[in-house]
Amino acid sequence: xxxxxxxAADLTRDDAxxxxxxxxxxxxxxxxxxxxxxxLRGRTIVNLFFEDSTRTRISFEAAEKRLSxxxxxxxxxxxxxxxxxxxxxxxxxxxxxxxxxVVIRHGASxxxxxxxxxxxxxxxxxxxxxxxHQHPTQALLDAFTMRRRLxxxxxxxxxxLEGKRITIVGDVLHxxxxxxxxxxxxxxxxEVTLVAPPTLLPVGIETWPCEVxxxxxxxxxKSDAVMMLRVQRERMNAAFFxxxxxxxxxxxxxxxxxxRMPEHAIxxxxxxxVRGMEITAEVADSDRCTVVEQVANGVSIxxxxxxxxxxxxxxxxxxxxxxxx
Amino acid sequence: MDTHDTQSDARxxxxxxxxxxxxxxxxxxxxxxxxxxxxxxxxxxxxRGVFLARRIADKxxxxxxxxxxxxxxxxxxxxxxxxxxxxxxxxRTEIPGDxxxxxxxxxxxxxxxxxxxxxxxxxxxxDLGRPRAVQLAVLVDRGHRExxxxxxxxxxNLPTSLRETVKxxxxxxxxxxxVLLGAKPTPQ
Amino acid sequence: xxxxxxxxxxxxxxAPQDVLIDGGTIAEVGGGLSAEGAEVVEADGKVLLPGLVDxxxxxxxxxxxxxxTVLTGTRAAASGGFTTVFAMANxxxxxxxxxxxxxxxxxxxxxxxxxxxxxxAVTVGLEGRKLAELGAMHESAAGVTVFSDDGKCVHDAxxxxxxxxxxxxxxxxxxxxxxxxxxxxxxxxxxxxVSAELGLGGWPAVAEESIIARDVLLADHVGSRVHxxxxxxxxxxxxxxxxxxxGIQVTAEVTxxxxxxxxxxVRTYNPVYKVNPPLRTERDVMALREALADGTIDIVATDHAxxxxxxxxxxxxxxxxxxxxxxxxxxxxxxxxxDTGLLDWAGVADRMSVKPAQIGQAxxxxxxxxxxxxxxxxxxxxAYRGLxxxxxxxxxxxxxPYEGRELxxxxxxxxxxxxxxLVDGKLT
Numbered sequence: 051x052x053x054x055x056x057x058a059a060d061l062t063r064d065d066a067x068x069x070x071x072x073x074x075x076x077x078x079x080x081x082x083x084x085x086x087x088x089x090l091r092g093r094t095i096v097n098l099f100f101e102d103s104t105r106t107r108i109s110f111e112a113a114e115k116r117l118s119x120x121x122x123x124x125x126x127x128x129x130x131x132x133x134x135x136x137x138x139x140x141x142x143x144x145x146x147x148x149x150x151x152v153v154i155r156h157g158a159s160x161x162x163x164x165x166x167x168x169x170x171x172x173x174x175x176x177x178x179x180x181x182x183h184q185h186p187t188q189a190l191l192d193a194f195t196m197r198r199r200l201x202x203x204x205x206x207x208x209x210x211l212e213g214k215r216i217t218i219v220g221d222v223l224h225x226x227x228x229x230x231x232x233x234x235x236x237x238x239x240x241e242v243t244l245v246a247p248p249t250l251l252p253v254g255i256e257t258w259p260c261e262v263x264x265x266x267x268x269x270x271x272k273s274d275a276v277m278m279l280r281v282q283r284e285r286m287n288a289a290f291f292x293x294x295x296x297x298x299x300x301x302x303x304x305x306x307x308x309x310r311m312p313e314h315a316i317x318x319x320x321x322x323x324v325r326g327m328e329i330t331a332e333v334a335d336s337d338r339c340t341v342v343e344q345v346a347n348g349v350s351i352x353x354x355x356x357x358x359x360x361x362x363x364x365x366x367x368x369x370x371x372x373x374x375x
Numbered sequence: 376m377d378t379h380d381t382q383s384d385a386r387x388x389x390x391x392x393x394x395x396x397x398x399x400x401x402x403x404x405x406x407x408x409x410x411x412x413x414x415x416x417x418x419x420x421x422x423r424g425v426f427l428a429r430r431i432a433d434k435x436x437x438x439x440x441x442x443x444x445x446x447x448x449x450x451x452x453x454x455x456x457x458x459x460x461x462x463x464x465x466x467r468t469e470i471p472g473d474x475x476x477x478x479x480x481x482x483x484x485x486x487x488x489x490x491x492x493x494x495x496x497x498x499x500x501x502d503l504g505r506p507r508a509v510q511l512a513v514l515v516d517r518g519h520r521e522x523x524x525x526x527x528x529x530x531x532n533l534p535t536s537l538r539e540t541v542k543x544x545x546x547x548x549x550x551x552x553x554v555l556l557g558a559k560p561t562p563q
Numbered sequence: 564x565x566x567x568x569x570x571x572x573x574x575x576x577x578a579p580q581d582v583l584i585d586g587g588t589i590a591e592v593g594g595g596l597s598a599e600g601a602e603v604v605e606a607d608g609k610v611l612l613p614g615l616v617d618x619x620x621x622x623x624x625x626x627x628x629x630x631x632t633v634l635t636g637t638r639a640a641a642s643g644g645f646t647t648v649f650a651m652a653n654x655x656x657x658x659x660x661x662x663x664x665x666x667x668x669x670x671x672x673x674x675x676x677x678x679x680x681x682x683x684a685v686t687v688g689l690e691g692r693k694l695a696e697l698g699a700m701h702e703s704a705a706g707v708t709v710f711s712d713d714g715k716c717v718h719d720a721x722x723x724x725x726x727x728x729x730x731x732x733x734x735x736x737x738x739x740x741x742x743x744x745x746x747x748x749x750x751x752x753x754x755x756x757v758s759a760e761l762g763l764g765g766w767p768a769v770a771e772e773s774i775i776a777r778d779v780l781l782a783d784h785v786g787s788r789v790h791x792x793x794x795x796x797x798x799x800x801x802x803x804x805x806x807x808x809x810g811i812q813v814t815a816e817v818t819x820x821x822x823x824x825x826x827x828x829v830r831t832y833n834p835v836y837k838v839n840p841p842l843r844t845e846r847d848v849m850a851l852r853e854a855l856a857d858g859t860i861d862i863v864a865t866d867h868a869x870x871x872x873x874x875x876x877x878x879x880x881x882x883x884x885x886x887x888x889x890x891x892x893x894x895x896x897x898x899x900x901x902d903t904g905l906l907d908w909a910g911v912a913d914r915m916s917v918k919p920a921q922i923g924q925a926x927x928x929x930x931x932x933x934x935x936x937x938x939x940x941x942x943x944x945x946a947y948r949g950l951x952x953x954x955x956x957x958x959x960x961x962x963x964p965y966e967g968r969e970l971x972x973x974x975x976x977x978x979x980x981x982x983x984x985l986v987d988g989k990l991t
Binding site: 137138156157158159160161163164165167168180181182183184226229252253254255256257258 | 751754756757758759760762763765831832833877878879880881
């Protein structure tokens with residue numbers, strides 16, 4: 051593995067499977083009487099959040115604390131961070147306090163990449179979401195959720211997602227979740243189809259390793275998992291689609307549409323959901339919807355990533371696997 | 376490529392039948408010392424300790440005609456040398472259904488050497504429950520302890536030099552049962 | 564008056580000749596000229612060009628003297644072989660009155676490194692709503708003939724039409740920064756494969772091309788001439804080519820960086836590559852080179868845009884757009900146009916001196932290297948190759964995309980009306 055986790059595209063198939071396998075063991079820690087491991091004792095991790103995201107921050111914080119790391123939370127909300135110097139100065143200030151890793155959420159695409167590659171700091175950088183670029187731990191927890199549900203927690207060990215058909219629906223243009231998922235799912239051998247109105251797909255998407263469709267209904271019966279992306283209401287004002295009603299009629303997931311999915315297929319959502327827009331309450335609350343599981347899995351995945359990046363004297367080494375046993 | 380060297384230079388100190396015999400003896404000793412082994416839980420330390428624990432559990436079942444709980448205890452995250460290597464892949468920790476509280480836990484490993492693995496295992500146990508007592512069974516004790524730790528059940532005491540290597544091979548993982556004593560490859 | 568003899572210079576890349584400068588003029592060009600009473604510069608096969616003219620420079624003074632001043636900017640210009648620069652109007656205050664343009668013009672004159680020809684804003688405050696006093700700026704001591712809201716597009720079609728019409732009265736030209744504003748809201752880089760991957764806001768080619776198409780049609784309609792700043796796409800080339808074939812009076816410029824760099828570099832998220840218009844694709848780069856060679860694009864202009872270090876040492880979104888270019892322009896043109904065989908040195912003289920001087924009406928510049936002409940000259944060591952070292956720049960800013968890159972060619976001497984401003988690569 052590389053020293054930083056900036057993009058899901060930086061992970062090899064073996065890196066990704068190692069993270070998922072490690073997360074599977076981490077998940078079991080949550081069932082123990084003492085949900086804590088001493089592994090990162092004496093390591094200091096700062097959660098540097100320039101953008102509001104209580105869920106992601108809490109998930110990282112839980113993972114860090116379960117691994118016994120010392121955690122510093124830095125929320126830049128309210129302070130002026132529009133100037134780049136703030137990022138550099140803030141990071142350097144934190145590093146001067148002896149930080150081993152920076153978990154960063156930033157509104158500007160590429161900010162974690164800059165932090166990791168500009169010689170500003172030495173600490174390992176974990177991207178917790180940057181602009182409309184990447185959110186690699188989200189993609190990992192999504193893949194983890196798919197592997198557990200579609201293959202099984204134990205049966206999945208050592209396995210990728212070869213041949214699984216994943217449909218991602220919604221605002222791909224503004225979605226770092228979609229970008230990360232396309233990269234990772236492709237690496238893991240899954241077949242990805244993106245479904246959105248053409249206005250919410252980026253120009254240049256033709257080189258992505260996935261299919262693109264404008265038609266949700268024809269895609270659903272061929273899906274093992276359907277991931278609904280959040281669609282912000284304000285997009286409507288920028289003419290990405292006419293009305294909320296029309297969007298949910300064409301691209302929203304309701305009970306009727308869910309019935310067209312194969313029996314085993316699951317519904318996923320990175321949260322927060324906009325009920326009534328991209329997903330109805332009926333679907334969101336059904337057994338097939340993994341939203342709550344995804345949250346729990348997020349902690350396991352982040353524990354796995356932090357352990358594999360920081361648990362030793364250098365990042366974990368993955369060896370090419372022969373198809374084993 | 377030390378595999379070749381180890382194999383050519385290594386000599387077996389225990390063969391398949393010897394291993395079966397000593398595991399049977401250990402099982403009997405456990406029954407004897409634990410007065411019937413009613414509350415025994417076996418926890419193997421991955422990788423090979425897990426296979427040894429299962430074998431001992433089978434033998435205990437034959438002796439006592441009761442199923443003996445058997446699980447695994449991964450100590451990777453409790454190691455004291457984590458910072459000296461890249462992180463290792465984790466193995467499974469599997470605690471049998473009834474848990475460890477009030478039980479007699481017998482840790483099972485293949486080779487007892489510095490004692491650091493067992494120290495880590497004791498730490499890990501601490502986070503998993505409160506056993507009545509903890510005992511240790513090993514296939515081979517090769518000496519050179521660095522911590523005040525001793526085994527309760529020893530398959531074979533094997534005095535070694537630090538220049539030697541002890542390699543345990545088990546059918547489940549390696550295709551055959553044997554314990555090999557070899558010379559450490561000299562750095563070229 | 565002092566005399567200088569340049570011995571053995573390849574004038575416009577031709578056979579070696581001697582050039583004698585007497586005072587502010589070229590006295591004689593020929594073989595075996597007498598060195599009597601003259602300081603001798605051994606050209607030794609270097610190429611002699613008319614002093615370069617840059618129609619598109621940001622000198623930042625007044626207002627942003629932390630990034631550049633007229634002094635540091637003109638020193639950078641002399642270092643790069645320029646004898647005239649046209650200073651863009653987006654200063655603070657904006658160069659939209661006779662007062663501001665005269666100040667810039669006067670500073671250039673006082674420092675004496677390079678003639679400074681101010682460009683006047685088309686609209687008050689570059690706001691695109693109300694015409695600035697174009698006539699007053701023209702009649703001022705600065706004698707402004709080129710008008711531009713560069714940095715912003717004159718996007719209102721009516722304002723653009725009026726500006727094109729109005730400057731006909733005194734032979735002015737409007738230089739358009741072609742960028743449809745609505746199509747480029749939140750734009751951070753070229754829209755395409757790379758922006759889709761990086762999650763950076765796309766600046767589509769059509770935002771440039773649609774304005775160029777509109778403006779050549781407007782120029783045609785009102786019978787005026789229009790100049791297109793920093794043309795950057797293959798589609799823009801097609802439109803200008805079509806307009807020229809129809810006899811529309813349009814001229815166009817390309818920057819050195821658009822002749823060399825592509826949006827693939829943005830993958831590093833390093834803001835030295837952040838520029839407006841953005842770096843485009845390989846296909847665009849090739850089309851621009853070809854268009855410059857065949858004359859569809861008339862000139863090279865640097866769009867020298869200095870920024871202080873802190874405005875580039877940050878994340879992409881927070882960074883300023885622009886690159887310095889005066890001191891590397893000729894090297895990049897040699898690399899992309901001469902060494903590739905697309906243009907000879909006479910062609911370079913045409914695109915970087917003669918034509919820009921014509922478009923901007925810079926009298927005394929862009930003249931032939933022959934007896935009786937003003938001695939505005941640039942001597943280039945074309946055999947040189949070396950790494951770009953920003954630490955050595957005369958510019959106050961270092962925001963070059965070429966740091967550490969090997970480029971050919973080095974300007975060793977520059978003469979402004981016979982006075983050496985650069986000798987052996989050192990400013991006087």
